[in-house]
Amino acid sequence: MDRSLYHVLGAKQFDRAELDRLFAASKEMEGVVAAGGDKRLSGRIMTTLFFEASTRTRLSFESAMNRLGGSVIGTENAAQFSSAIKGETLEDTIRIITGYSDVIVMRHTEIGAAKRAAKVAGIPVINAGDGAGEHPTQALLDAYTIQKEFGRIDGLKIAMVGDLTYGRTVHSLSYILANYQDVMVYYIAPENVQIPSYVKQYMDEKGIRYQETNDLNAVAGSVDVVYQTRIQKERFPSVEEYEKAAGKYIIDAALMDRMRKEAIVLHPLPRAGEITEEVDADPRAAYFRQAHNGLYIRMALIAKCLNMAD
Amino acid sequence: MDRSLYHVLGAKQFDRAELDRLFAASKEMEGVVAAGGDKRLSGRIMTTLFFEASTRTRLSFESAMNRLGGSVIGTENAAQFSSAIKGETLEDTIRIITGYSDVIVMRHTEIGAAKRAAKVAGIPVINAGDGAGEHPTQALLDAYTIQKEFGRIDGLKIAMVGDLTYGRTVHSLSYILANYQDVMVYYIAPENVQIPSYVKQYMDEKGIRYQETNDLNAVAGSVDVVYQTRIQKERFPSVEEYEKAAGKYIIDAALMDRMRKEAIVLHPLPRAGEITEEVDADPRAAYFRQAHNGLYIRMALIAKCLNMAD
Amino acid sequence: MDRSLYHVLGAKQFDRAELDRLFAASKEMEGVVAAGGDKRLSGRIMTTLFFEASTRTRLSFESAMNRLGGSVIGTENAAQFSSAIKGETLEDTIRIITGYSDVIVMRHTEIGAAKRAAKVAGIPVINAGDGAGEHPTQALLDAYTIQKEFGRIDGLKIAMVGDLTYGRTVHSLSYILANYQDVMVYYIAPENVQIPSYVKQYMDEKGIRYQETNDLNAVAGSVDVVYQTRIQKERFPSVEEYEKAAGKYIIDAALMDRMRKEAIVLHPLPRAGEITEEVDADPRAAYFRQAHNGLYIRMALIAKCLNMAD
Known part of the structure; x- marks a missing residue:
């Protein structure tokens, strides 16, 4: 090289x-x-x-x-x-x-x-x-968006939601966030597609706090950023199990009501139903601003x- | 919007x-x-x-x-x-x-x-x-070509030929022509692919004269513009019926002989046999000039x- | 025209x-x-x-x-x-x-x-x-590369190797070389894909010397340029015959040892095994310089x- x-x-x-x-x-x-x-x-x-x-x-x-x-x-x-x-x-x-x-x-x-x-x-x-x-440039634009929206990344609570095993953007974003002070990351996913151990190991090495859970509702009210991603059907043993899982991770008006007034929603896009269109008009819906960044x-x-x- | x-x-x-x-x-x-x-x-x-x-x-x-x-x-x-x-x-x-x-x-x-x-x-x-x-930009270049070739559109007789049901360019061109004075439009097509009623209704509202016919030969000698389009095989119940229909709408040297000396032939292109190549050398063949417009x-x-x- | x-x-x-x-x-x-x-x-x-x-x-x-x-x-x-x-x-x-x-x-x-x-x-x-x-521009860049590498084309011995029947670049290159003085061309190929007679006829007309052979090893030591090309499987009656033929025309370190110190290896690229990667580091491997030309x-x-x- x-x-x-x-x-x-x-x-x-x-x-x-x-x-x-x-x-x-x-x-x-x-x-x-x-x-x-x-x-x-x-x-x-x-x-x-x-x-x-x-x-x-x-x-x-x-x-x-x-x-x-x-x-x-x-x-x-x-x-x-x-x-x-x-x-x-x-x-x-x-x-x-x-x-x-x-x-x-x-x-x-x-x-x-x-x-x-x-x-x-x-x-x-x-x-x-x-x-x-x-997908490093995606992670960089994600972090840049957080920086722009809050004026800082240090000290923020960030939830990543969806397929955290195969979704490369959440891996890259974790590595970027590991550079900041006092960040708390929530990995929110069905157990079969949770964040890989090599990502957790990296976060451990860098001293970044994180928590794994499968309960978006429980976390939604306390975070600054909800970073939504897609869940792919083919990762699940049956359609029923997929639908049960996917349905728990949809961001809609009800979930927005649980979120903090100054929080934001991000998504690397494209989306396919995991953020409903009614959310688009909410000023906390930052995913199109994110895409433009x-x-x-x-x-x-x-x-x-x-x-x-x- | x-x-x-x-x-x-x-x-x-x-x-x-x-x-x-x-x-x-x-x-x-x-x-x-x-x-x-x-x-x-x-x-x-x-x-x-x-x-x-x-x-x-x-x-x-x-x-x-x-x-x-x-x-x-x-x-x-x-x-x-x-x-x-x-x-x-x-x-x-x-x-x-x-x-x-x-x-x-x-x-x-x-x-x-x-x-x-x-x-x-x-x-x-x-x-x-x-x-x-x-396909509005196609219709605009069609009308621009007529304007260039004749110095005007008002008062012209314009025949549209081919599949007038599914061919979107003839619909758009009809709407454009509806802005001009004393225009006469001939819709020349097999009955199963004639111009839709909603286009005719628009022409009626705008007071534009038009006539429907399936006989190109009868009209060719009296118009200023023949606007040829493709007839698509899949619109017909059988190959025989298609071929019978399509054969009646081919522009060749014989048909050019029937046309007026100052008339022109247009086509949105691509063509696939409905204007024979022998016509290309005729100065009234305006379809390549049209494409360039x-x-x-x-x-x-x-x-x-x-x-x-x- | x-x-x-x-x-x-x-x-x-x-x-x-x-x-x-x-x-x-x-x-x-x-x-x-x-x-x-x-x-x-x-x-x-x-x-x-x-x-x-x-x-x-x-x-x-x-x-x-x-x-x-x-x-x-x-x-x-x-x-x-x-x-x-x-x-x-x-x-x-x-x-x-x-x-x-x-x-x-x-x-x-x-x-x-x-x-x-x-x-x-x-x-x-x-x-x-x-x-x-x-593929005339390929032949021109091939000849330009030879000119650059040797400062001349006149007087050089050039071997073309591989599928000489269907490979269009060797035909075009032969026609270009026919403009030079005292050139000697070796056509090295299995008999079923040797250089076509119409190319040989052109070389004859122009007075260019050439020789047909199927033995790369015999010629490798005496030429200035080895112009390698691909041999395509589908040209042969069976996989065994293809493999027997293809194996005889691979340029590897052993073949490079036979070649003259100031000779070069060309290839129109892409290659698929007919020049091994170990050859890349040899300064006589001119095929990437050729591509850039x-x-x-x-x-x-x-x-x-x-x-x-x-």
Whole structure:
């Protein structure tokens, strides 16, 4: 790996000082967008290499590159169309794209794919999700949103809800939160999809308090942030068990009534029923603001990768 | 719906004054393209969101945005690749894209989808086709072509030929033509795919004369415009009935001989045999000029949406 | 065909003088990229029309256009998504795209498709591969790489290895090499996939020496260039025969030991085992340098098509 390059591979690479710098840079990017963008990346090229579809994430990165004056090449369906089907290794693909662009944003189905790419790339690599592994830019925008909404992350109580085993965003977000003081995390999930032990071990090492429970109602009234995620049907032995579980984790008007007046609801989106539409009008529903924050975080990260941060 | 935004949702929203302004702006765009484009939309981003493939329409919009200096993000296969397959509503998709770009061009399989999008969008929405509903920008370029070819639309006799039930372009074009004086429309189709009653009702309300017939030959000699469309096999009870019907509506050299010397042939394209290639060399074959006019109309509409019309 | 346009359709259209000019222009493009690109194609639009997937080739062209300040529209899956599935002819598609852009880069599954396109296009067409036909820009970057690595092509001994019947790049490269003095070509392949007689006939006409053999080991020690390609399983009557054949044409450390110290190994890529990874670290492994050279050649060709070469 070329250590002189700035890659974004996993949430654990960020310490508090870097998070503070990144969030300050993201805040500046809000001003850049409000002013109609700028041209600091004019002539630079980003490749989006998505082996797994993710329209939302891809468009967010492409918008970020364009807002800074750069251009984008890429494929929205690398798995089906690229030379991967001709038997080419990921490493060969990356070596070649190194010659065509200045930064690679990639999503892959396999854990560790972004790290493998970074090892042979001659340009920075940004991990936009690697299977059940990590999704660091999502976690960064999640944390940035909390910081914006409360003015701080230190001292907050944060509940993560849903499929905590396979949902990579809650893993990455846990690693980010581990940089803050006096944070309390509630992992709220059916037992079969609770937070993995390797995440808990990391939190233990960092001295972060957390509690596992399956009871959202009991916790809802005392937290600052409810971070909702999807529960996937295929994780459960039967449809009945799934429905019993899923029904306990829906955020609706009744649950909002239990929540604190200054609390917020987040969701990495897309949602599929686990936050009802009646919640959207509540000012505590912060998930669309959260989605929009992804643009600023990604602008700041791309600029940093290309040494064009202010 | 944010009423301060300029959306392009259906042909009925255009009155004569707006059509005159739009066609004048499109004429100016011809000069802009001839001069190599300009940069008035530099820094602005268009999202093309195509839930149904349409390479031609998408490329036309993307070319229009690029000719004015803007950039484009998007997906050519939203239905298969986007979070739609994870159960996300169109509304959520639109809310999120609002944060990534300045204007949305969307094609969808469902009637009314563009209107639903416009209701929640924080940026302008342009309908590039919504199922069997409308395709307003096609109708606008059709009318613009007639205006260019004849110097006027008032007083013309216009025959629409083919599948008038399911062909959305003839519906949208009828609504546009309803703004002009002394127009006569011939709806020429097999009875099972004639123009719907709701279109006729609109024409009645606007006082536009029209006639339904299944005999192209009888009408061809007296009209100024023959607007040909495809007849789709699956609309007919049997292949024999389809072939009998389709064969009666082919524009070939023989039919051109019946037409007036100053008449023109239009087609929204793609064609699949309903205009034979021998017709292409006839100066009255205006369908490729028509396709190229789509660029100017779309440049004018995008500029208007982004308040950057001259 | 509009003879005033500069199309890139096949390798035979290039003579020695034009190759010299092109390679000089490509060399200049290396400087342009090192300096961060330029803006000479600002406002110009390239359409990439790929009826067959080829992420590598498409991204290379799109990068080339962007490095010169131009913009790109296109489709990565023309066969599935375009109006081709509605029965539109290639000619109609090209006529329409002529109105949207300034140059077309197309890949198609049928031999001769690029020539058919050029006949009706009002803008330059670049052939990015037409079925088992030609892939001229690949051959040009191959020859450019040889020129760069040795400072000359005249007088070199060049072995082409693999599937020489269906591999279009070796055909196009043979036609390019036919412009040089005192070149010797070795065609090394199993008998069932040897070089076609029409290629040999062309070499004969041009007075180029060549030899056919199935023994890579015998030739490896005496050549300057080993141009490796893939052998495809489906060309052989049985899996055993395929494996017997394929195994004889693998470039590994042992084969590198037989090669001359100043020789190089090329491959159009992607590879799938026919060059082992242990070879990558050998300075004579020139295939990734070769892939990167594709960018400069394509920049030079696009600039030439658009009359913006220096």
